[in-house]
Amino acid sequence: MTDLPTAGDSGWSDPDTLGAIPPVVAMTYCARCGNSANKGNHVLCRQQLAAEPPIHCTTCRRTLAVERTGADWTATCKKHGRTSGTLQSA
Numbered sequence: 141m142t143d144l145p146t147a148g149d150s151g152w153s154d155p156d157t158l159g160a161i162p163p164v165v166a167m168t169y170c171a172r173c174g175n176s177a178n179k180g181n182h183v184l185c186r187q188q189l190a191a192e193p194p195i196h197c198t199t200c201r202r203t204l205a206v207e208r209t210g211a212d213w214t215a216t217c218k219k220h221g222r223t224s225g226t227l228q229s230a
Contacts, residue, residue: 170196171197191228200217202219204217212226
C-alpha cells in the first residue's frame with residue numbers, strides 16, 4: 141500500500157485550504173491625497189472633493205488627467221479609464 145492521502149482520509153487537510161495563497165485584499169486610495177483610504181482620517185479630503193475634482197485614481201493611485209466644465213468633471217486614469225462626476229459647490 142501507499143502512504144499518500146486519499147479523498148476519504150480524514151487525517152489529511154485539503155491542500156486548497158491550507159492558506160498557502162494569501163487572500164486578495166483590494167487596496168483603495170484616497171482620490172484627494174493618494175494615501176491608503178483605510179488608514180488615517182480623510183474628513184478634510186472628502187470636504188475638498190465636494191468642491192474640487194479628484195487628483196488620484198482610487199484603484200492605482202496614479203495622477204489623473206482632469207477636464208472640468210463648470211460643475212461637471214471628467215478624470216482619466218491611464219490604466220483604468222474615465223470617471224466623471226458633478227461638484228456639489230461650483
